[in-house]
Amino acid sequence: xxxxxxxxxxxxxxxxxxxxxxxxxxxxxxxxxxxxxxxxxxxxxxxxxxxxxxxxxxxxxxxxxxxxxxxxxxxxxxxxxxxxxxxxxxxxxxxxxxxxxxxxxxxxxxxxxxxxxxxxxxxxxxxxxxxxxxxxxxxxxxxxxxxxxxxxxxxxxxxxxxxxxxxxxxxxxxxxxxxxxxxxxxxxxxxxxxxxxxxxxxxxxxxxxxxxxxxxxxxxxxxxxxxxxxx
Amino acid sequence: xxxxxxxxxxxxxxxxxxxxxxxxxxxxxxxxxxxxxxxxxxxxxxxxxxxxxxxxxxxxxxxxxxxxxxxxxxxxxxxxxxxxxxxxxxxxxxxxxxxxxxxxxxxxxxxxxxxxxxxxxxxxxxxxxxxxxxxxxxxxxxxxxxxxxxxxxxxxxxxxxxxxxxxxxxxxxxxxxxxxxx
Ligand code: SF4
Ligand code: SF4
Numbered sequence: 001x002x003x004x005x006x007x008x009x010x011x012x013x014x015x016x017x018x019x020x021x022x023x024x025x026x027x028x029x030x031x032x033x034x035x036x037x038x039x040x041x042x043x044x045x046x047x048x049x050x051x052x053x054x055x056x057x058x059x060x061x062x063x064x065x066x067x068x069x070x071x072x073x074x075x076x077x078x079x080x081x082x083x084x085x086x087x088x089x090x091x092x093x094x095x096x097x098x099x100x101x102x103x104x105x106x107x108x109x110x111x112x113x114x115x116x117x118x119x120x121x122x123x124x125x126x127x128x129x130x131x132x133x134x135x136x137x138x139x140x141x142x143x144x145x146x147x148x149x150x151x152x153x154x155x156x157x158x159x160x161x162x163x164x165x166x167x168x169x170x171x172x173x174x175x176x177x178x179x180x181x182x183x184x185x186x187x188x189x190x191x192x193x194x195x196x197x198x199x200x201x202x203x204x205x206x207x208x209x210x211x212x213x214x215x216x217x218x219x220x221x222x223x224x225x226x227x228x229x230x231x
Numbered sequence: 232x233x234x235x236x237x238x239x240x241x242x243x244x245x246x247x248x249x250x251x252x253x254x255x256x257x258x259x260x261x262x263x264x265x266x267x268x269x270x271x272x273x274x275x276x277x278x279x280x281x282x283x284x285x286x287x288x289x290x291x292x293x294x295x296x297x298x299x300x301x302x303x304x305x306x307x308x309x310x311x312x313x314x315x316x317x318x319x320x321x322x323x324x325x326x327x328x329x330x331x332x333x334x335x336x337x338x339x340x341x342x343x344x345x346x347x348x349x350x351x352x353x354x355x356x357x358x359x360x361x362x363x364x365x366x367x368x369x370x371x372x373x374x375x376x377x378x379x380x381x382x383x384x385x386x387x388x389x390x391x392x393x394x395x396x397x398x399x400x401x402x403x404x405x406x407x408x409x410x411x412x413x
Pocket of ligand 1: 096097099100102103106108109122203
């Protein structure tokens with residue numbers, strides 16, 4: 001049997017198994033810590049900083065921090081929620097997010113976080129960067145305007161022999177996640193659907209079928225993201 | 232109670248936000264008890280005849296006239312509200328941001344697949360026409376905006392809740408389901 005440990009997140013007493021991350025332990029105890037790049041079953045990377053918490057007055061990412069006994073975690077404070085909100089706002093202004101014409105709208109995790117944090121307008125100026133769209137694959141569209149570089153597609157969408165469909169290209173402000181041309185051409189239908197599903201935003205769009213769920217029936221139309229975790 | 236004065240306008244918008252405003256349906260009867268419209272396409276008053284309490288802006292700024300109207304609203308309204316995605320972030324018109332104006336005009340009037348009758352190859356250049364701006368701008372990048380109500384078009388219940396709160400000077404209580412970006 002695994003060792004049980006106890007620690008606190010805000011006012012919640014958390015019981016966790018040794019080895020769990022703070023995000024996992026929180027979830028198991030009905031406490032939601034917002035995440036974005038994190039994907040269940042994949043080693044967390046802590047790159048989007050959405051799950052920023054404070055432990056001993058230091059900022060940490062809850063998805064990469066192992067839970068430890070007696071830890072005092074600050075999570076849902078005004079300060080941290082405002083930091084998280086500002087990350088959402090930065091992602092909105094550094095991409096081109098035209099939600100009204102995006103097929104992911106209503107099912108998009110970035111948009112859902114904006115709703116959760118009540119983002120009425122980003123506090124930063126819109127950049128309107130010039131970004132491309134790769135529609136060469138017969139199955140999917142890879143839209144760089146909406147990519148938040150979370151790497152979820154790179155890590156989870158692979159061929160049966162382990163080759164990557166998606167990869168990083170360039171560095172720094174030119175960094176993009178691109179689709180391998182050859183593999184993109186041969187992408188099976190089920191893989192294409194899965195890729196769209198695993199992408200938190202509308203950067204991977206399954207072709208020839210859109211807006212399947214009507215407004216009102218989509219994932220985040222009625223309930224905020226994380227409300228399925230919160231007790 | 233003195234009625235609050237409301238003014239509205241549509242800049243680079245599609246009038247969808249105004250349509251959504253009318254979607255408050257029969258509540259418009261309650262509204263006329265609370266407010267009086269001044270400059271607005273709803274009553275067709277073209278120029279401000281008095282200071283308004285609340286100005287509602289639909290659409291972002293894509294040309295020189297939009298800027299002028301927006302500035303007039305700022306001068307004549309105590310509170311300004313950006314209503315809808317276009318006012319807040321430029322919206323679909325802002326898809327042209329980053330594309331040179333000349334290229335946009337060529338596509339629209341000369342080279343686009345739906346252009347048929349422009350044999351003289353004329354680009355609109357009448358001095359009466361407002362000048363296009365290099366980009367489509369969110370309203371708050373031009374003047375100070377006090378409130379933002381997102382949506383494309385914004386939910387009628389969002390408009391109603393927010394407006395009643397502003398008119399009655401109460402806190403806005405906007406339910407989760409009505410604050411949406413689409
Ligand atoms: S990816 Fe999400 S946030 Fe971006 S435009 Fe689409 S729905 Fe909006
Ligand atoms: S395409 Fe989607 S999953 Fe891949 S890095 Fe971009 S946002 Fe993440």
